[in-house]
């Protein structure tokens with residue numbers, strides 16, 4: 001079984017993409033609705049919660065874990081990989097890979113929660129993937145097009161700049177059903193303005209909730225190529241399973257899905273419907 005966890009219900013955007021990439025695979029989802037939001041908590045507390053979330057999924061039979069939450073991926077992924085003995089995927093790495101392929105001017109923007117933005121994880125991951133690309137370039141292999149052009153123009157590897165913007169008001173607005181309202185559009189405009197001024201051409205949607213307002217973000221920032229980390233992590237997982245056929249064979253594929261939450265109200269069910277576009281049975285643990 002594939003396990004997916006998030007601080008709450010937003011991670012269903014990731015579940016949706018995993019289902020699309022791997023139809024028929026059994027899935028177990030945990031949303032820590034009792035302790036949400038993670039995005040304004042300390043890295044230390046998020047790590048503790050993330051470990052408990054992952055352990056719960058293991059008890060449910062998860063053989064692989066996807067950390068759908070950007071905030072938890074940002075501060076707890078390495079920690080979980082040390083503590084937990086199954087493959088664990090986060091949403092940061094695949095998003096960065098895609099952003100580096102997409103950017104033409106080398107200016108990448110990130111919006112996310114405070115925890116994600118303060119962690120500087122996207123900046124670190126971008127630098128790490130760039131240095132890996134540079135090593136490949138030495139062998140003249142698979143170097144991304146933008147780096148080749150940059151090399152020619154600057155006589156060295158091209159500079160990538162990252163501009164991050166915390167957008168803490170978006171999560172509650174989306175959860176309150178304000179996604180399409182003028183208030184959200186105005187707040188979004190304020191969050192995007194500094195990134196527009198920096199002329200970013202690629203924008204990473206670094207939070208589980210933002211795919212729900214993707215069209216509005218695109219409308220407010222026409223020039224930017226939007227990167228949805230949910231798509232990237234689903235593809236990364238699919239590729240991993242193709243490369244690990246034994247593990248793949250051991251995963252049950254009866255199209256079953258189980259949803260667990262740590263607190264359940266009518267509103268939680270409404271939010272789940274909003275994210276998934278259908279009603280699902282949420283089990284409170």
Ligand code: DGL
Pocket residue numbers: 006007008010011036037038039040068069070071072113116171206207208209
């Ligand atoms: N799931 C969180 C994230 O992607 C957003 C909600 C929260 O702050 O817990 O960062």
